[in-house]
Amino acid sequence: MAQDAKFEAKGRKFDVVGSRPIRPDGIDKVTGRARFGADMTMPGQLYGKVLRSPHPHAMIKSIDVSAAEALPGVKAVITSKDLPDLSGGDQGMKDNLINTLARDRVLYDGHAVAAVAAISNSIALKALKLIKVTYEALPHVTDVDEAMKDGAPLVNGGAITSGMEPAPTKKSNIIARHQFGHGDIAKGFAEADIVVERSFTTEATHQGYIEPHACVASINADGFGDIWVSTQGHYNVRTTCSALLGLDSAKLRVTASEIGGGFGGKTVTNIEPLALALSRKSNRPVKMVMSREEVFRGTGPTASSSIWTKIGAKKDGRITAAHSIIKFQGGPFGGSLVDMGAMAAFACYDLPNVKTEGYDVLCNRPRLAAYRAPSAPMVTFATESVVQEICDRLGLDSASMRIMNAAKEGTKSSYGPTYGPIGIRATLEAAKNHPHYSAPIAPGKHRGRGMACGFWFNFGGNTSVSMGLNGDGTVALSYGNPDIGGTRASLSMMAAEELGIPYEKVRCVIADTATLGHNDITDGSRVTFAAGLATIEAARDAIKKMCARAAKTWGIAEDAVVWEKGHAKPAGSNAGKFEPLSLKQIVAASGNTGGPIAGHYEVFADGAGVSFGTHIADVEVDVETGKVTVLRYTVFQDAGKAIHPAYVEGQYQGGAAQGIGWALNEEYIYGKDGRLQNAGFLDYRIPVCSDLPMIEAVILEIPNPGHPYGVRGVGETPIVPPLGAMANAIAAATGVRMGSIPMSPPRLLKAIEEKA
Amino acid sequence: MRFAAPATVEEAVRLLGAEPGHAKVLAGGSDLIVQMKTGRVEPDLIVDIKRISAMRTITAEAGGFRIGACVPCLAMEENASLKATWPGLVEAARLIGSTQIQGRATLVGNLCNGSPAADGVPALVAANAKVRIVGAKGTREVDVLDVPTGPGKNSLARDEIVESIHLPARSAHSGDCYLRHTPRTEMDIAVVSAGVFVTVDGAGTITHARVSLGAVAPKVLLVEACSKAIVGTKLDAKALGALAAAASAACKPIDDKRGTVEYRTKVAGVLARRAAETAYARAKGAK
Structure with missing residues (x-):
């Protein structure tokens, strides 16, 4: 993304930024006092439960709720009749409505059909069993390649594919086609000395957050509502719920609870509109907490995929052309973000000829939600597998070949824009020079090392921050994003840095929707970047006001006052001789100089710097069972500027851990009946601590000119390289190149035996 | 739903026999409570046997060990004599769930739950353990092998409970081992597993062997052909190959989400081959 060099962070010396203070939410979290979604209780609250479809695709012929309504203790039962269609032609809102409660048909196993509010959980569960739904089963499809075939059952009626020239005349499950690239790939492949093309598949994965979706909702008789909810974006909850329920936004106040993980899965609403609708019907507060089974069947996941990738290179490793055809299983509504996959597939490299095509395909699976760099891990798995195969076949050094092809400042990216200062080459060079790259693998049988690169766009967006200054020299900082990655700490640090006061003097809180202007969801690795930018600018706004008060006090011009190390000072000897005034002194006296002092900033932050990383993995494969053990793992990534390095490292490690889980064992398993077979953490295997080595995190800092301190988002990129890095390590260990993810023991053992 | 916590085995048996509805016995609860939470079972009566002190001890008996039904897995780890004698069985108990789970979970519960993948059971079968069952009609001793009858099922009458497990006396030159395959290192369930017990003579020749397999049939298997493959050998490559072949031949597994x-x-x-190698080394005195 081309950027105006708006900010110059180079050479700035920081006092607070770059240190590692304790997070303000830490004590509450480790002592159990932090209030998560399920920890709120309202007087007189009811318990809400959801009836879900056992069918992957069926018409709803009738729903009889009379027996459930008659059960003592049941206060409300709702079906789609209680949520009239107010979408008014907004397809996204209509899809949201259909997903919230099925209307004439169910579209996946786990689709919500009805909901009950009762005086206890057990009565609510009993009531669900009394609801009689008559279904007429329809043919279903859950696999992306099957869904694209002629004659496949049309999911949700199918669609006329968008993005096709000419537009098709017949409906299919392909809801959209996307294309990116430049140059002439035919010419590029003709120039190549070696061309490798391979097909890949990846299974759907869930974000796997530990905290299930939970909320408490209340709508009063006067139409005013409150909802307390575990979400990544409470402003979005307000927008969606008020639209679905026909409420004025101002009448619905949304408060974000502490959040036990989201990773993109809590960027959308699920039970929240139901809780509000049940509260409206029962005239009582309603609490809803999903079971883990419901979380798996009814929320998330990310897309499964089928990808074909072809790359050509000269003998020296220089890539001449790259082409990828990417098919994403898009759930019943599409929106698989395959367009972002098509954009991200070759983003690490400087390619003269490149083309990517993406297909978003309807299937009878849960509506998708974003998952940490959504779409990039799958396409990068394909790209990095083929890149490595070319390295291996040409006998080239893995890091050097990638460095030769790495994108740099001024490169026209594979998705269009020209890059500003970026860190792909720096991460590769850091990896190449790191002891992990040069050290021999610890001795043992069937061990191998792999590397892979990854890219993510990052986002900024709508942000509103407010900062109240207190008479005792402390600062109350309010922002509007749930804190997922330690942003209360990071924003407090940036406020302290700019104001020139200690970190401990800043108290940062997450404001509810009635308090600040609109804030976009906590996604796109945006909060430390965008809310950080707004915090710094709000501090500058407050500083300007404080300097004006000092000027007034001293009787000199406002522009003759400067702010240094937490004090207003005369700009020079010409301005007059006055003792500096501290923040505390200025604010304590503010009643006499014009009233309270606060800083504000509202922005659409559009300078999010793109982010790159390189990972190295060492693995051992038990060739008799197919089990893979990760021996060593190192992450190299550009953070722009690491505000709180420990949380940056935590993001690198967490993303790598999730990527390794995806690479090895995590998958949605569907039976022929179209039902999810592993809706629980026993058979949906995220790695546990003992499955992973200590993941080493190496932070590089190539400042982002779009942020005053140079910050780039860091949260998503770390999940992008692991699939490819693990596949490349397994190939090095066994000679078997896996084309399918996860590389679970049965799949890997089969591949090893087929090769032998 | 009612909850009872009797102080004696007799009272527990009486409560179970008198319940007209669905009664469940609670020891560690690591299976039962999960099943209740997910709605798979909805008992009318829960009989908690943890307060029956006679069922909470590990004692020496007839040259072997008697392990009460309420002994948690971690207590087996802490019994040095048991651990030194039956390291494979104790390792099996230490594979169930996680450390926290093992503080509650019991081997008898693992057995009675009837899972074909139960980690504790193949090691008990290899050890030729017996269980003591107490019921309204008296007490009976039964081979471990005969307790589970299929997935989620066991051979106990509705008024019976397993009071304890007895591990027999074993000759000095014996060793056991239990191995399972799981995709994760812990917090997982066996996709396939094997328990092996061997006794060797002074020359290192195997004189006796019991080989059991888990998660490859509706219930745990005791495989005679595996024993035959290694008895009379010094567990050379040929014997190991024959053992592995016999184990594979005995399997009657299903295709499912786990494998x-x-x-x-x-x-x-x-796994049978690898477990035999460890059991054999232990029989020969390896720690």
Whole structure:
């Protein structure tokens, strides 16, 4: 993304930024006092439960709720009749409505059909069993390649594919086609000395957050509502719920609870509109907490995929052309973000000829939600597998070949824009020079090392921050994003840095929707970047006001006052001789100089710097069972500027851990009946601590000119390289190149035996 | 739903016999409570047997050990004599769930739950353990092998409970081992597993062997052909190959989300072979 060099962070010396203070939410979290979604209780609250479809695709012929309504203790039962269609032609809102409660048909196993509010959980569960739904089963499809075939059952009626020239005349499950690239790939492949093309598949994965979706909702008789909810974006909850329920936004106040993980899965609403609708019907507060089974069947996941990738290179490793055809299983509504996959597939490299095509395909699976760099891990798995195969076949050094092809400042990216200062080459060079790259693998049988690169766009967006200054020299900082990655700490640090006061003097809180202007969801690795930018600018706004008060006090011009190390000072000897005034002194006296002092900033932050990383993995494969053990793992990534390095490292490690889980064992398993077979953490295997080595995190800092301190988002990129890095390590260990993810023991053992 | 916590085995048996509805016995609860939370079972009566002190001890008996039904897995780890004598069985108990789970979970519960993948059971079968069952009609001793009858099922009458497990006396030159395959290192369930017990003579020749397999049939298997493959050998490569082949041949697994028939069949042989190697080394005195 081309950027105006708006900010110059180079050479700035920081006092607070770059240190590692304790997070303000830490004590509450480790002592159990932090209030998560399920920890709120309202007087007189009811318990809400959801009836879900056992069918992957069926018409709803009738729903009889009379027996459930008659059960003592049941206060409300709702079906789609209680949520009239107010979408008014907004397809996204209509899809949201259909997903919230099925209307004439169910579209996946786990689709919500009805909901009950009762005086206890057990009565609510009993009531669900009394609801009689008559279904007429329809043919279903859950696999992306099957869904694209002629004659496949049309999911949700199918669609006329968008993005096709000419537009098709017949409906299919392909809801959209996307294309990116430049140059002439035919010419590029003709120039190549070696061309490798391979097909890949990846299974759907869930974000796997530990905290299930939970909320408490209340709508009063006067139409005013409150909802307390575990979400990544409470402003979005307000927008969606008020639209679905026909409420004025101002009448619905949304408060974000502490959040036990989201990773993109809590960027959308699920039970929240139901809780509000049940509260409206029962005239009582309603609490809803999903079971883990419901979380798996009814929320998330990310897309499964089928990808074909072809790359050509000269003998020296220089890539001449790259082409990828990417098919994403898009759930019943599409929106698989395959367009972002098509954009991200070759983003690490400087390619003269490149083309990517993406297909978003309807299937009878849960509506998708974003998952940490959504779409990039799958396409990068394909790209990095083929890149490595070319390295291996040409006998080239893995890091050097990638460095030769790495994108740099001024490169026209594979998705269009020209890059500003970026860190792909720096991460590769850091990896190449790191002891992990040069050290021999610890001795043992069937061990191998792999590397892979990854890219993510990052986002900024709508942000509103407010900062109240207190008479005792402390600062109350309010922002509007749930804190997922330690942003209360990071924003407090940036406020302290700019104001020139200690970190401990800043108290940062997450404001509810009635308090600040609109804030976009906590996604796109945006909060430390965008809310950080707004915090710094709000501090500058407050500083300007404080300097004006000092000027007034001293009787000199406002522009003759400067702010240094937490004090207003005369700009020079010409301005007059006055003792500096501290923040505390200025604010304590503010009643006499014009009233309270606060800083504000509202922005659409559009300078999010793109982010790159390189990972190295060492693995051992038990060739008799197919089990893979990760021996060593190192992450190299550009953070722009690491505000709180420990949380940056935590993001690198967490993303790598999730990527390794995806690479090895995590998958949605569907039976022929179209039902999810592993809706629980026993058979949906995220790695546990003992499955992973200590993941080493190496932070590089190539400042982002779009942020005053140079910050780039860091949260998503770390999940992008692991699939490819693990596949490349397994190939090095066994000679078997896996084309399918996860590389679970049965799949890997089969591949090893087929090769032998 | 009612909850009772009797102080004696007799009272527990009486409560179970008198319940007209669905009664469940609670020891550690690591299976039962999960099943209740997910709605798979809705008992009318829960009989908590943890307060029956006679069922909470590990004692020496007839040259072997008697392990009460309420002894948690971690207590087995802490019994040095048991651990030194039956390291494979104790390792099996230490594979169930996680450390926290093992503080509650019991081997008898693992057995009575009837899971074909139960980690504790193949090691008990290899050890030739017996269980003491107490019921309204008296007490009976039964082979461990005969307690589970299929997935989620056991051979106990509705008024019976397992009071304890007895591990027999074993000759000095014996060793056991239990291995399972799981995709994760812990917090997982066996995709396939094998328990092996061997006794050797002074020359290192195997004189006696019991080989059991888990998660490859509706219930745990005791495989005679595996014993035959290694008795009379010094566990050379040929014997190991025959053992693995016999184990694979005995498998009657299913395809499911955890593994295929092909995978389980193959890996059962691998694990039987590896478990035999460890059991054999232990029989010969390796720590």
